[in-house]
Amino acid sequence: MHYSLQLEQVTKKFGNFTALDEVNLRINEGEIFAYLGPNGSGKSTTIRVLLGILKATSGKAQVFGMDAWKNATEIHKRIAYVPGDVNLWPNLTGGETIDLFVSMRGKYDKTLRDQLVRDFDLDTAKKCRTYSKGNRQKVALVAAFASNADLFILDEPTSGLDPLMEQVFQTHVMEQKNKGKSIFLSSHIMSEVERLCDRVAIIRNGKLVETGTLDDLRHLTRYHMNITTQHEPQGLENLSGIHNVCVEHKNIRFEADTDALDAVIRFFSPYGIQKLESAPPSLEELFMRHYGTSARSNPS
Numbered sequence: 001m002h003y004s005l006q007l008e009q010v011t012k013k014f015g016n017f018t019a020l021d022e023v024n025l026r027i028n029e030g031e032i033f034a035y036l037g038p039n040g041s042g043k044s045t046t047i048r049v050l051l052g053i054l055k056a057t058s059g060k061a062q063v064f065g066m067d068a069w070k071n072a073t074e075i076h077k078r079i080a081y082v083p084g085d086v087n088l089w090p091n092l093t094g095g096e097t098i099d100l101f102v103s104m105r106g107k108y109d110k111t112l113r114d115q116l117v118r119d120f121d122l123d124t125a126k127k128c129r130t131y132s133k134g135n136r137q138k139v140a141l142v143a144a145f146a147s148n149a150d151l152f153i154l155d156e157p158t159s160g161l162d163p164l165m166e167q168v169f170q171t172h173v174m175e176q177k178n179k180g181k182s183i184f185l186s187s188h189i190m191s192e193v194e195r196l197c198d199r200v201a202i203i204r205n206g207k208l209v210e211t212g213t214l215d216d217l218r219h220l221t222r223y224h225m226n227i228t229t230q231h232e233p234q235g236l237e238n239l240s241g242i243h244n245v246c247v248e249h250k251n252i253r254f255e256a257d258t259d260a261l262d263a264v265i266r267f268f269s270p271y272g273i274q275k276l277e278s279a280p281p282s283l284e285e286l287f288m289r290h291y292g293t294s295a296r297s298n299p300s
Contacts, residue, residue, distance in 0.1 A: 003029070004151045006060070009058065009059040010049060011059055021205075022207070025046075032173065032182075033182070033197065064151070082153075094125070101143035116142040134162065158192065185197065190284035221286050225256050229271040239267050
């Protein structure tokens with residue numbers, strides 16, 4: 001198995017503060033991997049270590065099998081990075097900025113570059129100093145997707161984009177995946193993550209708390225159930241695995257643990273199910289279950 005990037009027991013300390021605590025990550029070639037956590041959880045520190053901006057205090061950080069710190073120059077020839085808040089040269093136009101970024105990589109597909117500009121509806125004739133946050137993000141995204149990178153590190157890349165542009169972004173991410181490229185995506189837009197990502201890691205206070213596919217992680221949350229029966233069910237209080245029950249005669253709303261769904265359906269069947277609505281847990285619920293009010297305020 002070839003990994004685009006790999007962290008093994010990576011710890012990063014700033015004085016007495018531990019930003020990353022023995023983090024282990026592996027991203028496969030051709031995989032879209034989501035990295036989730038609130039501000040201060042360690043996401044940005046992880047990305048800076050991968051980019052060779054910060055040196056890990058201990059552990060091993062590798063990109064394309066190379067040391068992220070020692071071989072940063074070589075690694076950067078094959079990656080495209082888009083931060084959550086892009087700073088551009090104020091006196092260059094958007095088009096000049098894009099061309100400068102992509103020319104640093106040597107050859108690039110001009111046809112693709114022009115198509116990306118159209119797709120993202122970017123006026124490349126304007127000076128960068130006139131751009132909104134969303135337009136600055138577009139410049140960075142066009143430059144990234146026009147490059148022939150093997151790995152895309154995207155840190156809140158759609159921050160400032162409207163929903164239509166978010167869809168354009170998702171389309172181009174999937175095109176890169178179809179080309180066999182790898183994408184490391186940090187995002188707060190849960191629908192975006194659910195639609196795009198193969199696997200997800202959740203980081204909390206510098207430690208990874210969960211890693212897996214969306215299906216793997218959904219065991220942490222509960223299904224929302226709304227059931228209407230012909231006859232009012234009896235003994236509902238004895239049914240395990242359900243929570244926050246609200247009974248209105250023959251209509252019952254509740255939350256059910258994933259592994260209790262079969263028992264729930266069996267319980268209600270004898271009462272004649274007339275309506276059954278079941279909503280699977282969203283990634284946002286999964287995220288809030290871990291964090292709620294516990295996010296820390298230290299810089300990430």
